Amino acid sequence: MADEVALDLEELRQLQSIAKRPRILSLLSSEIGNLEKSSKDASSGTTSKSSTPIPVPAKVPATPAINYVTLGSFSWDQDGDKVKIYVSLEGVDEEKVESSFKPTSFDIKFHDVQGKNYRYAVPKLNKEIVPEKSKMVVKPNRVIITLIKASKGNWLDLHHKEDKLKPNMEKDRDPMAGIMDLMKNMYEEGDEDMKRTIAKAWTDARSGKTADPMKGFR
Structure with missing residues (x-):
């Protein structure tokens, strides 16, 4: 291998001595330099197999916990089979809203609203709803949540309270x-x-x- 490199170098130097065009001279000089380096590496034994780097698992940064501000100010009404909830909140991006409707609850998260994250949830509704028909609409300065009732009848409250109308037989009854x-x-x-x-x-x-x-x- 070293002999081949030496012969190549000799021939390139001969070509360099007769070349006249600057571009050709530059190409020859560059190639001669590369071969000279290869020749030195071969003689010192440093051109042996390159070591294969050991892959180091990349550290996955921990996802920071998202802090939410609980929304407590709202109003609601009902019309037939619908319950509508009005939440005053400006600057909501509908693409950054995460909503989940279930038969007896719902949970809505508003991300990056003027630098804050908000959350509005009712863990147990007064009565059951139809999740697939319930929805949320974002307006310029408020959010309207529409819940579709699973059964007819008026709701006396938005939240379910087990003991609200439960008979109490104790003597000190309210x-x-x-x-x-x-x-x-x-x-x-x-x-x-x-x-x-x-x-x-x-x-x-x-x-x-x-x-x-x-x-x-x-």
Whole structure:
């Protein structure tokens, strides 16, 4: 191998001595330099097999936990088979929203809203919904969440509260519990007008318009 390199060098030097064009001279000089380097490496034994680098597993950076600001300010109403929730939030990018609807809950995450991440979720709804038909619409200054009821009837509240209308037989029973039970029975057994009246009375009582939930239909 060394002899071949030496012969190549000799011939290239001869060509260099008779070449006149600058480009040819440059190419010859470059090739001569490469061969001279190869010759030196061969003589010193450094041109043997190149060592194969051992792959080092790349460190995968840990994904930082996302901090969310819980949205607590909202309003809602219902119309037939729909429950609509209105959340005031500006600067929402619909492509950066992650929503999940389930039969008795929903969870919506708003990412990168003016530098913050927000979350609005109801872990247990008043009644069941149809997840595949429920949706969320982003407006310039608010978000509208539409829940499709799985069954007919008005919701007295957005959240499910197991003991809200549950009878209590204890002696120290809250006086309001009897009124709640009465309203529940009247609602379940009444006609549509009665149901609307009870729903309105309860909504007014919950919002603070009246302290007595029975006042709305006396």
